[in-house]
Amino acid sequence: MYTYVLFVHLVAAVMGLGAAFGFPIVAKSAKTVSQAKFVLNLLHKLEVLPKAGSILLLISGIVMGLLETWLFKEVWFIGSIVIYLAVQFIVAGMLPKNMKKQLAALEGVQGEELPEAYLVLGRQSAKLEGISHLAAFVLILLMVFKPF
Known part of the structure; x- marks a missing residue:
């Protein structure tokens, strides 16, 4: 059972972190007001992936701890x-x-220059x-190397 929950945990991490790590790249691509509005609406729609991934990460992490109770004694x-x-x-x-x-800062802006x-x-x-x-990098380090 633990292996299946670990699989869900890993899929949730990829789903949530993959999308979240892409957000800054997409956000920085906007150079005009129209592009910025499009990007913000797109990011709002894509939020579902990190949100679902985050919830699954928390649930699966706690379930792994309940399946292997010794984990709750580990500092990492x-x-x-x-x-x-x-x-x-x-x-x-x-x-x-x-x-x-x-x-909101884009509402009512005349022209295409970003305010x-x-x-x-x-x-x-x-x-x-x-x-x-x-923090995500530190979390991955802790989970992979289990230093303490």
């Missing part, structure tokens, strides 16, 4: 859960709010995404 396992939950504050709370603010407010919010999102990507 507990640390992974703590880091995961901390990052959810960014990816489920802060980043979606920034996207909404960016879309400064949009660009500032984009830089804020890029920093938050960088933090979440670093």
Whole structure:
């Protein structure tokens, strides 16, 4: 049973992290107001992948711990859960709010030049995404190498 849950965990990671790692690349591609509106709407639609992946990651991770209760005594396992939950504050709370603010910053703009407010919010999102990507890298390191 554990192997099947681990498989679900890995698929969820690929599904969620793959899409999330692509978001900054797509977001930075917008050079005009029209492109930015399209990109923000596209990213909003693609959010379903990281959201579903995140939920599956949490559920499958906890189920693996319930199947192999010794995992709850491992620092790397507990640390992974703590880091995961901390990052959810960014990816489920802060980043979606920034996207909404960016879309609002584009409303009523005349012409195609991106407003400064949009660009500032984009830089804020890029920093938050960088933090979440670093956390994902640390999580992968912890789960693969199980250092403690």
